[in-house]
Amino acid sequence: MFRKRSTWALPYVIFMVLFVVLPLLLIAFYAMTDGNGHFTFSNIAGFFTDAKFLNSFLVSLEVALENTLICLAIGYPVAMILSNKDLNKSAVTALLFILPMWINALMRTMATAEIFNAFGIQLGKGTLLFGMAYDYLPFMIYPIYNVLNKMDKSYAEAAADLGAKPATVFLKVTLPLSMPGIISGVMMVFMPTVSTFAVSEILTNNTIQLFGSVIQEQFYNMMWNQGAALALVMLIIIGITTIFSSKKDGEAEGGLI
Amino acid sequence: MMKKILAKSYLGFVLVLLYAPIVFIAIYSFTTAKSMGNWTGFTFDLYKSLFTGGAAEVVGGSSPEKVGSLVTALENTLLIALIASAFSVMLGTLAAIGIYNMKTRQKAAVQFMNNIPMLNPDIITGVSLFLLFVFLHISKGYVTVILSHITFCTPYVVLNVLPKLSQMNPNIYEAALDLGATPSQALRKVMIPQLWPGMLSGFILSFTMSLDDFAVTYFTAGSSGLDTLSTYIYADARKGGLTPELRPMMTIIFLLILVVLLLVNYRTFKKTKTANS
Known part of the structure; x- marks a missing residue:
């Protein structure tokens, strides 16, 4: 009886093969063919030889790294305070931090850009980092908050009872135990930052092009094969980071809601 | 006690930052200026224009097609x-x-x-x-x-x-x-x-x-x-x-x-x- 019920997943498996696996294979297919369907490496070579592609890729990695660190630096203390029963008793406060996500991200980004304009601040790298931190902070706070909330507080208490200073307790107990939350927070901030397109255009007035924008531009100009090659590069990097983080982590904890 | 005040004000500070764009949108929903950050007087005109499908005679409101x-x-x-x-x-x-x-x-x-x-x-x-x-x-x-x-x-x-x-x-x-x-x-x-x-x-x-x-x-x-x-x-x-x-x-x-x-x-x-x- 139990064996048979496993077939209930069949519609979903077929759906996934058609709409997830096949499309990803098509990215690889288009990346390695030219407009007439003939095999070629020139699209992939284009990524390494065209300075524009490589530059925007490196800039994206840099911006994503900075954004992730900013979100972690601001978000970790928030998650810690929210999960501390002495400092915060109401669940509503935690809810307030994810509420902005229900407002359309592009609309919020436009408003952020308008605020900078209103204060006469030139749009550029600084405003990009500031605006991105707005957009991604909740994604960093929530997984860490979830893990800290479920964490057994007696470990930290035991460490303190055995004479560890508060800083030592944090570094040796709380921080390592919250690692799964940090990893899923980083995953939820880093890759999306590399790949955003509209957000960076709005926040920098088109002066900084992130990798996502470059990919989108290729498709907009009907250069599907080149666009697919750039997407493939990104896909490979995602694959590598995923394997790396899942090895370190084992099980993915946290997540949103 | 000191720790509590510090923690609360930190949360408050981050929340103010997070909500700034949304509050900004809300404030400028009461003025008809084309772009936000340019206050041209308090009015419900944009709400009227939205609910009447642009039919209301609103200065600064959009055309019926646009609202539609x-x-x-x-x-x-x-x-x-x-x-x-x-x-x-x-x-x-x-x-x-x-x-x-x-x-x-x-x-x-x-x-x-x-x-x-x-x-x-x-x-x-x-x-x-x-x-x-x-x-x-x-x-x-x-x-x-x-x-x-x-x-x-x-x-x-x-x-x-x-x-x-x-x-x-x-x-x-x-x-x-x-x-x-x-x-x-x-x-x-x-x-x-x-x-x-x-x-x-x-x-x-x-x-x-x-x-x-x-x-x-x-x-x-x-x-x-x-x-x-x-x-x-x-x-x-x-x-x-x-x-x-x-x-x-x-x-x-x-x-x-x-x-x-x-x-x-x-x-x-x-x-x-x-x-x-």
Whole structure:
């Protein structure tokens, strides 16, 4: 009886093969063919030889790294305070931090850009980092908050009872135990930052092009094969980071809601 | 005590930063200036213009066509989110039951597949589905957008229903079958009531992500003229200015969500309180 019920997943498996696996294979297919369907490496070579592609890729990695660190630096203390029963008793406060996500991200980004304009601040790298931190902070706070909330507080208490200073307790107990939350927070901030397109255009007035924008531009100009090659590069990097983080982590904890 | 004040003011500071753009939108929903940051006097005109479909004689309001397409974009957004999350919940719940009953290796394979759309950034999902529809010569529009939204929503439903299955006692379902229920009766009357909380949170999550999606819709809506709020705003932004009526619309949406969330929280708060006493 139990064996048979496993077939209930069949519609979903077929759906996934058609709409997830096949499309990803098509990215690889288009990346390695030219407009007439003939095999070629020139699209992939284009990524390494065209300075524009490589530059925007490196800039994206840099911006994503900075954004992730900013979100972690601001978000970790928030998650810690929210999960501390002495400092915060109401669940509503935690809810307030994810509420902005229900407002359309592009609309919020436009408003952020308008605020900078209103204060006469030139749009550029600084405003990009500031605006991105707005957009991604909740994604960093929530997984860490979830893990800290479920964490057994007696470990930290035991460490303190055995004479560890508060800083030592944090570094040796709380921080390592919250690692799964940090990893899923980083995953939820880093890759999306590399790949955003509209957000960076709005926040920098088109002066900084992130990798996502470059990919989108290729498709907009009907250069599907080149666009697919750039997407493939990104896909490979995602694959590598995923394997790396899942090895370190084992099980993915946290997540949103 | 000092620590508490410090902690509270830090939270307050971050919240002020987070809400600044939303408050900014709300404030400028009461003035008709073309761009935010330019106050031209307090007025409800934008609200009037929004609710009359641009028919009101409002200085600074948009044309009826413009307001009409904005309202259509909102309707599209809601409709797509509703249909996509409903299908995702059905597909995902069945899949979760299936996965739960699989053997270890099969299970690992399907769960790995389930993780792919969650790890892929939106743009990869969008581009890959774009290529799929090009490859299969399917013309893009409502159907392709909904299918794409189901693709990135369903994994979250699976993830939310699976834990409920492991909390459930499998014998209850077997007992229902032994007592003469047909499998579909047992599913409806025994299984689904127990999985309901997971299905509901899967639905809410799917609905939210569908509402907020931009990249996937952008790549799969094609040039069919189908606009959701996100693609509408993006097109506006490219042209260099937002439709002013977006400001009152976003303000209303935000207030609605705030009220709903506070009500839900108040109810669960009251429930836990009565349960404790």
